[in-house]
Ligand SMILES: Nc1nc2c(c(=O)[nH]1)N[C@H]1C(S)=C(S)[C@@H](COP(=O)(O)OP(=O)(O)OC[C@H]3O[C@@H](n4cnc5c(=O)[nH]c(N)nc54)[C@H](O)[C@@H]3O)O[C@H]1N2
Ligand SMILES: Nc1nc2c(c(=O)[nH]1)N[C@H]1C(S)=C(S)[C@@H](COP(=O)(O)OP(=O)(O)OC[C@H]3O[C@@H](n4cnc5c(=O)[nH]c(N)nc54)[C@H](O)[C@@H]3O)O[C@H]1N2
């Protein structure tokens with residue numbers, strides 16, 4: 001299926017006498033960051049297709065990219081604030097909505113303290129400059145310990161492992177797919193997801209190009225995913241056992257005398273103790289638990305050692321597991337001991353143009369991982385990176401006592417669908433004294449809100465993918481100005497969050513958002529002039545602020561980050577081109593280059609990328625080595641008769657794009673994949689309804705019998721279950737599906753990162 005090149009026409013040719021213009025914009029929907037070419041006729045979007053001139057995506061786009069138009073036009077998308085009184089929604093002005101929040105939220109804080117307000121931050125907020133940058137001052141202003149996000153149902157294990165190894169949660173080495181000879185993918189399906197923690201448009205094309213030049217693809221996945229179908233070797237692993245498999249690779253390499261860190265060797269600390277600690281994990285020991293032959297494990301280890309350039313890449317299937325942090329660490333241990341860390345074709349560190357902590361401060365100096373500085377109230381689960389694990393959100397709301405959460409603020413998140421024991425969280429939200437959501441829909445989560453503040457349409461936002469450009473397979477920078485102006489009654493997302501920050505600080509609902517904005521830019525400028533490694537070290541802050549005029553909001557912050565970043569103009573102090581044909585960066589330059597600027601392929605960054613206390617790659621981080629004992633027990637643990645894993649579809653995006661007809665038409669996708677032998681054993685046939693039960697809940701779903709899953713494994717996509725009362729998404733309600741997280745168990749998680757087990761959940765399956 002070649003949907004990717006050339007894009008899709010979504011409207012007929014423009015009428016002859018209409019005014020037509022073209023705008024370019026990076027797609028904000030997933031991590032691939034594709035360039036879009038948007039045609040507008042009389043200021044209405046008439047067509048969206050891939051931008052062939054985009055320096056990174058070269059015209060690639062997936063079926064979701066063109067739906068920014070449908071999203072913009074969706075009648076269910078909220079366009080004005082809503083207030084709920086006595087269970088009934090009323091449209092409100094912004095002034096009324098902010099006043100309502102002040103009136104109802106402040107007394108809760110006054111009576112019960114700041115921890116009484118919980119916050120949940122969802123995924124689209126990371127793609128939105130406004131929420132990414134201004135969510136922080138809001139959280140600070142709230143001053144609560146109860147901060148939760150989608151990170152602990154996602155990538156936190158990788159961030160934690162990288163913080164230990166390299167000194168930064170976003171210092172994540174990415175697979176250099178474009179130059180490798182062997183790509184080993186564990187628990188990722190980039191043919192459906194377009195890649196994650198590894199930003200690159202057109203993963204399928206890149207994988208095909210790799211194979212065309214003789215490279216090999218190995219996919220480790222309990223399902224024969226689309227990506228596995230393309231693989232030279234598919235290892236159908238038992239869910240949850242990736243850490244064992246990876247440990248056995250290291251054990252084999254040691255046994256064969258093939259440990260060689262290559263060019264990274266001088267910068268690696270603790271190789272010997274790590275190799276010694278992993279030695280007992282022989283292929284023979286782990287094979288029964290992993291469900292892959294010892295011989296196949298050995299041969300993969302040798303293939304990794306023999307390949308001139310090889311890289312192991314692990315994603316959701318490896319992180320949302322009970323050994324997520326260990327598996328994430330082991331991915332990079334394998335890359336390191338095979339000499340592929342920081343080498344072309346191996347696992348490399350991007351050098352981002354803006355915002356990366358590994359481009360600020362002193363190279364090779366860091367203060368170490370900060371985790372477990374405090375714990376959750378009910379279950380004493382440790383925080384990581386300033387957040388508590390979302391597996392404990394429901395109990396923090398429904399368990400009475402001092403410090404109980406009584407009010408929630410959700411921003412760009414749908415935790416009722418996305419997080420474990422969804423049924424309990426749903427019920428808990430219904431008991432809150434007050435809830436505010438910043439969102440675009442009334443969905444499973446926001447229907448519990450008392451006030452909804454609508455974020456504006458993506459087409460009215462400026463865009464620079466600050467987080468994901470730090471994880472890019474090529475160094476690029478691309479800014480898109482808003483395609484359309486805000487509607488008369490709309491507020492920018494940053495202003496919404498800044499206003500909330502002012503309200504919870506007691507500055508009043510009428511306070512001006514610019515106060516927060518000015519504080520933020522002031523602090524960033526102060527940080528830059530104080531950083532002795534910054535090109536503006538020692539300069540006059542006022543003079544820099546003057547040069548940033550007249551921009552405000554996220555764009556002003558971005559301009560500063562770009563100009564003080566590794567390719568920046570240093571506010572005039574740097575003059576030479578930073579890449580062929582690319583002058584030093586400013587936001588003005590990016591505005592002039594709507595297809596982005598290419599800053600070149602990834603280049604080795606060791607040791608300067610490191611921000612660890614030792615200034616070395618700390619392979620032997622103590623909490624990881626200590627966790628190996630628990631892993632050892634997994635090798636001998638009984639295998640549950642059935643476990644549930646997820647899967648993604650190209651036309652879904654987590655829980656929130658099912659209201660677009662173009663993306664949901666066709667046969668139902670929220671089906672339970674069951675292996676034929678299991679179907680027989682459980683008395684299920686194709687099209688029947690199965691009941692799936694776990695400790696935390698149960699659900700019913702239509703069965704699809706398929707040998708794409710390994711026996712003992714069933715698969716159901718997440719992000720569905722839109723049938724609940726009060727949801728206002730007409731299309732999504734019609735194709736409702738079922739919420740797979742009803743059976744995800746909040747008691748199952750990775751103890752190091754607090755990340756939920758969403759893949760490999762023990763379940764019982766039978767006819768409904
Ligand atoms: N079982 C299972 N569960 C999973 C996963 C899995 O693989 N299996 N995957 C997990 C992963 S990786 C993730 S990232 C999470 C996602 O978890 P969440 O972030 O909680 O969920 P999303 O479905 O992304 O919901 C996004 C919300 O943001 C709103 N929204 C969309 N655009 C905007 C905007 O521009 N501004 C604002 N303010 N709101 C907006 C949408 O209406 C929706 O309410 O789910 C996790 N849950
Ligand atoms: N179309 C689409 N694209 C998306 C999203 C979406 O919802 N839809 N969501 C976006 C988000 S927020 C994220 S985080 C990324 C995620 O991107 P990916 O990590 O590529 O996510 P998936 O496509 O769910 O692929 C995970 C694979 O892991 C397999 N798996 C399950 N359990 C295990 C296990 O124990 N071990 C191994 N080795 N494999 C296992 C599953 O069968 C599945 O094929 O996708 C992003 N892109």
Ligand code: SF4
Pocket residue numbers: 027028029030031032033034060061062063064065066194201
């Ligand atoms: S792959 Fe991701 S970034 Fe590219 S068009 Fe699709 S949704 Fe947008």
Ligand SMILES: [Mo]
Pocket residue numbers: 123154
């Ligand atoms: Mo995610």
